[in-house]
Amino acid sequence: MKDLRVGIWARLLIAFGAIAGITLLVGVMALLIFEHSSSLVKSITERYIPEIVQVVEFAEIGGEIIAVAPRLLATGDDNARMTIQSDIDKLLVRLNRQIKLMDNATTDFRAEVAKLAGKLKKNLIDLQQMVARRLELQKQLNKMTEGLRWLYADLISEIDPLNQDYAYNLDAELEKLIDAVKRRDQTLSPARLQANRHFKETIEKIRSNGVLLVSLMAQASTSSSLGQINSLAALSNDAIAFLRIDINELSADASLFTLKQVFLEIFLLAEGNQSVFSIKTDIIEGAIKEQATLRKNSVYVNRLRRLIDEIVSKTQEETLEAVTRARKTLERARLLLLAMVSLSLAIAISVLWFYVRGSIVARLAALSRSMGAIAAGDLSYEVPKAGRDEIGQMAVALRVFKDTALNVEEANAQAIIDNAAVGLVIANLDGAIHFFNPMAAALFLTDSEIMVGRSLYSIVVEENRTAFANACDSVLETDMESYVLYTFTGLRSDGSTFPIDLSIRKVHQRKQTSLMITVHDVTEREHAQQLLRKRVREKTEHLSRINLKLRQEIKKRHKTQNVLVQAGKLSALGQLAAGIAHEMNQPLSAIRYYLHNARKLLERGRIEVHEENLQKMGELIERMAKMISHLKTFARWQGDHFALVDVVPVMEQALALVMAKLEKTGVHLVKKYPETPITVKGDAIRLEQVFVNIIGNAIDAVSENPANERDVIIKINASHENVIIGVLDNGPGIDSNNYDAIFDPFFTTKEVGQGLGLGLSISYNIIKGFDGTIVAGKEKGGWTHFFISLPKVIRVAHDSNW
Template identity: 25%
Template sequence: MVLVAILLTWIVLGAAFYWLSSAREVITGLSATQVPNLAQTTRLSAKTADLAMLSNRILSDNAEASEALETMLKASVAELGEFVSEGFDSAITRQDAEALQHQLALVIRSVDQVEQLDMRLLEMIDQLRWLNADVQDETAAVMADFAFNIEVLTRQMIDETRPEIRRDMASTLAEELRLQTTFSNIGNDTATATTLAIQISNSQSIAQLQQFENLVADALARVNASIEELPAKAEYLFLRQASETLARMTTHPSGVVQDRKSWHEARKNLGTQIETVLTLLTRMQGQLLTQAEAQRTEILSISDGFSRSAAVTMRLLLGMTILAATGGLAILFSYIRPSIIRPMESLTSAMRQIAEGGRPKLDGLPVRNDEIAQLASAVTAFKNSVIERDQAIRDLRQTQNELVQVGKMAALGNLSAGIGHELNQPLGAIRHRLRLLQTASAKGDSGRQTMQIGKIDDLVTRMERIISHLRKFARRSEYLREAVPLVRTLQSAQELLHAQIADHQITVVIDPELEDAVVVGDAILIEQVLVNLLSNSCDAIAATEMAGTITIRKEQGKKGMLAFSVVDTGIGLGDLAPERAFDPFVTTKDPGRGLGLGLSISFNIITGMNGTLSLGARADVGTRATLTLPHEGAMHET
């Protein structure tokens, strides 16, 4: 029955493949011949329109951003050249294509020539501006000297009484006034010539250029006439050289006027060449349109035949598909459903129950030696392995809790000397207060007796608080999920290490931004981690034999997480890699000072509370331990 279903399916597929192969040949023929030829016409029309639009914008009298437009024109010409170099069918002759490529090369050459002339004009205008600035500075300085001399001579003439001396002074004063006027004319005419040269560099027509050229020539003639009136002195040599340079950069054959004329001529040639390109493109487009019309008629004929053939084939395939589907349904309901589907549903249900923690019974399956029986055996084995895995996880969790408790006891053992010191101090004070109480009692001083009893009560309360804190710290924890004020937990851990911190002159600084921080986790376990990290920092600072600082600062954390670091100024990690510090029994302390389990236990505790713990060396000195824990807002969202 299965073979019959397969045979029917292959018959349908064979007929479908045969029809698809015929359709592919038709479509391949269309895509390989007719469609590319039609696409040629469309591409050529689009490129012709782009080239014509850019050409009109460039050649217009008020073209804006001509440099950018010329760059766009060059790109369009290059694309059109690539299109032409790809070759054409018989509709366009190779001679027309080569003529178009030659004309496109001329267009690009003309565009480059215009760009070069624009750059040269810009450079010369900059030089003219600097030359004008130098001339203005020179004439301004000389005119200031003349003004000073005129003012001095005028005052002297007012005070002089002798007629012959006054006549000499008047003659000198007239000469000074004449020279001052001459220098003023030189400065004004130089500025005028420079301004006209700038206008020439931006002229949009030959007539406008010639008008500005005549005005520049007049300004240069006035500058030269004014310079001829100057005395032959060395200090006026710069002005004579500036006049020659100004003439060379404006009216001479290598000046702005001639370059702008060349620019207009190049633009004219560019327009002529573009018109030639557009004429060639129009002729090619007409040839392609003629060919496209013939191809369109052929495509319509092929499409009609393909449609009729497809309709017949689709009806045949539909009948064969219905026949194959009927046979397949018969096989499905008579054999596959009772023999395969129902046993697979039972096995799937059993797998789902195993995944949800249930213990299903695999009864009612057919007894036979096939793949279903093997799968049933595998599901049974999987159920047994899941039971064993759950028991192993419970044992592992119990071992982890025991290891955390061992870590607490180890931390209390390391802190025993400091804790004993914390208890011995109030005990000694109580003994002293009892003696004072006896003395006050002997003297009958009730006021002192009351005072000493109050002091003793305070000391007893302090000892009770220390012992209560130790009991709470030593209590087993089950990874509770509660809101824990971070600063209060830090202060509790700091109290346990009070003696160690005081003995080594360590300063603990808590970031004010952590004042109101509340994290989510188990308060006892978080305190255990903080005690371990602060204790490691104290040992690292003690190894330096100098006073140090432990800073608890807030860091930038991810959304929903609070990050903070414990940073110390101790001896650091040395050659130990930060990631290796979390391995069990790895430590940088001297033998007998630690087992190397503290950081490993702390890492597992923080990971169990959905947080992270990382370690790194500081850039200068010491170590930085960074913790991230869910903050109170994340608990509310959950």
């Protein structure tokens, strides 16, 4: 009789079929239960929730009415007021619409709500009219305040000249009286002096009371208290009474006519029903009425909310009842579903634990461990017997694979080791050789059978055996299986030696750890390395000699460069000598003139004029001292000391040296400087020398033009990284064939005796030493330009030397 085999697939199909059947039953029951619950949810969503939404809408409308009414009080113009009124009308329309939509509300409730809505509307209209009147009064008050400012200005402009006139007359009378006392003339009466003093005091009182009156009116226009307004009005009346008394005392003076007119206009603003005080009182009283109306609005809205709360309570009761019924239905459904799901889960856990884990996973885990051991090289691992199903068939196949791999491994390993192109030596952990391949036997002039059993360390000379043993120990102590390469001296069987590379590696075979040493003969490599070291040593000595000569040459050229720079500065000073002499001659001539006049001034006793001339001479001497100091600094030999340099002052110093040449030639100079300091790294004197050379060349170039066409432009700009200095002239320009040679030493297009041809060459090397560039070219309009580019340096809190 044939055995009936039930495979893993059939068993799992039966188990999961039972689970699927229970799950389907749970789904059908859940569908029936939730179908019954849907009617309750539908009643809640279609009836009660809309009613709750209406209640929320009522509350929102009431809150917006309460919020928008204060905005109407705070508005400052008619457009904003109309916009707020439009918003209020929309809120009332929404309120009426919500009243019509309330199905549960009675007719009396709707009538009461409509009545409250009407009162709200009327109250808001009254509030709008109050705000409109307050705004109109505020405009009138602002206009009066503006007029008051102009009247105050007229008051001051009229009364101050009068006060000055009376003060002048009073001083004049006082001088006359003093003169009469000196002359002992008793015919002059002090009555006129007393009258002028009385007039002056009256004018000052008028000015004080007028300023006080204007100040009181200005305070009233900004006051917010009725009590303070009344106090200010009382003080204003007192000031007006004093002013009228004082003005009447001076009524005979015709010069006071304009001042009287000014005070009449001020009195009109301070007295009567249309005065500043009256209008401000009306504004404050209107604001008080607006606040009362606003409080009425809050009362109406609160009464509306209380009416709506009645409908809210009824809706809440019905909603809670419907929710309670739905919750009980869902609770019963939840318990039934929980029981069915628990049954399904219990069946699934039983299948997984007792069958899948115990019968399938456990056997697969044992088979997996066998596969892992065989894959790791342990071909002696025992493969378990795993039954008669698919897993048992896999175990049989694994045992066949293990036996086959064992045979193939042994055959391939022996073939590879025997035919290796390098010497291979395998020893156990005690250092005893148990394999010596033919290539290794050929290297050491011996036989493989003789070397088996000998000490591993006998293949090197006595001096290297301790180091060899330490290397083997270090390889065995590490967990890594990478090789370590050493160079030793090998010892052949005939006693001869040769250099060898030993690659030491830890290997695992059949659960045994061994040392595998790969042997390479490096006799030719050692010979090549010795030859290479000899040639490197010779080349190094040769390069050292060349470097010494280069350093000497660089030092020599650097010294020559410094001499040329100094010669260029002296040449520039020589070309500017006439202009400098002219600059010196002017202050000397002035000093000579002042000295010539000094004796005459002293003889005439005009000490003050003489002292002024001495001060001017001191300034001229200081000017000459600064110029001489600048020339000494410019001509001094400079080292390689770099610092932070502000470009604009250096350019101004360079222009000071060539100013006489500019004025003599009649050059029109245009300077375009930035407003903020621009800093570069370099030497100020050398940079000034560059500017002098380039500006001097520009002056020489435009000197050939007509007198009214000699223009030079100097521009200084800064980008994010560089500073650009440009010198442009409208001279005849540079020949296109000379652009490549203008920076060469001793190249010049000037006549003999007018230049050495060193200026641009020295300038080029100076700028290059500052890590910058200098280029020459021609603009579209025919202008010649020289542009200098230097790295920009951000100045920190304190300048630091480089």
